[in-house]
Amino acid sequence: MKELNLQNIRQQLDVMDAQLTELFEKRMELCREVAEYKIHTGKPVYDSTREKQKLEAVTALAHSDFTRKGTYELFSQIMTISRRLQYGLLAAHGQAMDMGFTMVEDLKRENVRIAYQGVEGSYGHGAALQYFGREADVYHVKTMEDAMVEVEEGRADYCILPIENSSAGAVSDNYDLLVKHDVYIVAETELPVSHALLGLPEASLEDIRTVYSHPQALMQSSRYLNSHRDWKQISTVNTAVAAKKVAEEKNISQAAVASPAAGELYGLKALETSINHNKNNVTRFIILSRIPVYKKGSSKVSICFEGAHRSGSLYNMLGNLIYNDINMLMIESRPIPGRSWEYRFFVDAQGSLSDAAIQNALKGISEEAVSLRILGNY
Numbered sequence: 293m294k295e296l297n298l299q300n301i302r303q304q305l306d307v308m309d310a311q312l313t314e315l316f317e318k319r320m321e322l323c324r325e326v327a328e329y330k331i332h333t334g335k336p337v338y339d340s341t342r343e344k345q346k347l348e349a350v351t352a353l354a355h356s357d358f359t360r361k362g363t364y365e366l367f368s369q370i371m372t373i374s375r376r377l378q379y380g381l382l383a384a385h386g387q388a389m390d391m392g393f394t395m396v397e398d399l400k401r402e403n404v405r406i407a408y409q410g411v412e413g414s415y416g417h418g419a420a421l422q423y424f425g426r427e428a429d430v431y432h433v434k435t436m437e438d439a440m441v442e443v444e445e446g447r448a449d450y451c452i453l454p455i456e457n458s459s460a461g462a463v464s465d466n467y468d469l470l471v472k473h474d475v476y477i478v479a480e481t482e483l484p485v486s487h488a489l490l491g492l493p494e495a496s497l498e499d500i501r502t503v504y505s506h507p508q509a510l511m512q513s514s515r516y517l518n519s520h521r522d523w524k525q526i527s528t529v530n531t532a533v534a535a536k537k538v539a540e541e542k543n544i545s546q547a548a549v550a551s552p553a554a555g556e557l558y559g560l561k562a563l564e565t566s567i568n569h570n571k572n573n574v575t576r577f578i579i580l581s582r583i584p585v586y587k588k589g590s591s592k593v594s595i596c597f598e599g600a601h602r603s604g605s606l607y608n609m610l611g612n613l614i615y616n617d618i619n620m621l622m623i624e625s626r627p628i629p630g631r632s633w634e635y636r637f638f639v640d641a642q643g644s645l646s647d648a649a650i651q652n653a654l655k656g657i658s659e660e661a662v663s664l665r666i667l668g669n670y
């Protein structure tokens with residue numbers, strides 16, 4: 293057997309890697325010229341047919357299954373890097389994508405109407421008052437979708453909807469609705485969710501036999517509620533509806549799990565406060581407008597995209613963020629209606645639509661994805 297000498301093998305690898313690097317740099321120089329051609333002709337950077345042909349041609353040169361697969365991966369990466377280079381050059385020539393958003397100094401806050409889902413005293417109501425102030429012109433509608441339609445059809449200037457809870461995670465339905473309706477995220481607000489056990493003013497803990505609330509709130513307070521085994525727990529559509537029911541039925545044995553604000557509104561007494569076991573329970577609400585604007589200094593961009601249904605597609609989309617040095621804050625996937633086992637992705641990234649890096653990344657995603665929608669910058 294040939295005597296193996298690691299040092300000698302490494303020296304040969306070093307020589308070969310230097311050649312590869314030199315060739316890689318030469319290839320990128322040519323891609324620079326391709327970019328110049330594309331700047332002048334307006335031809336898109338991404339050419340899937342050419343990439344497919346290229347991958348077929350180079351894999352045909354390989355001699356084993358292993359190197360064929362490796363060649364495929366290697367050249368997919370090289371062309372991805374080539375695209376990044378070209379997007380950067382296009383952006384430097386002022387050929388950034390038109391995002392369709394206008395930057396404003398501040399969001400309009402005077403004489404605005406705000407729709408929220410639920411009833412008075414619900415957490416949605418609380419979030420609306422927290423963001424727009426206690427004197428704000430807020431009104432409620434029945435469903436989350438109703439709230440979006442109010443904005444879309446111009447009856448409300450804004451609507452406010454929960455999108456994520458620190459313990460329960462994403463409010464998936466609202467992600468789906470964001471794609472369905474022509475509304476844009478213009479702001480967000482975080483509302484600490486702290487449940488109280490609310491009873492009639494004359495009630496005491498010993499009187500309670502039945503507790504009403506939304507299933508989520510019952511669950512979030514289950515440790516406390518289960519320590520009172522004789523209490524019957526009954527679900528309602530909303531925490532505030534539970535409080536209203538207790539106030540209206542005037543039965544001393546009934547209590548509701550809802551916010552202290554709901555208690556105040558319906559004249560109930562807090563028999564116990566902060567009964568949710570996760571004390572760091574915060575819900576993030578988004579504020580939606582039908583006008584695509586973003587406030588100067590906004591630092592979070594939300595997008596939604598569908599990639600091609602093939603290996604590496606998501607990886608390539610996210611590569612656009614990585615190559616532009618953008619920090620991804622959140623990713624969520626949702627099934628695409630009518631297409632089983634295919635998903636669309638919702639991504640929050642750090643930055644502003646006026647940043648060159650964000651513009652560059654979004655241009656890349658928009659060319660390479662099946663569809664891209666910018667949901668907002670706030």
Ligand SMILES: O=C(O)C(=O)C[C@]1(C(=O)O)C=C[C@@H](O)C=C1
Pocket residue numbers: 323326337338339340342343346370371374375378
């Ligand atoms: O040939 C082109 O049009 C290029 O932009 C070059 C290149 C490559 O690196 O080979 C890069 C991107 C395209 O999607 C296809 C191929």
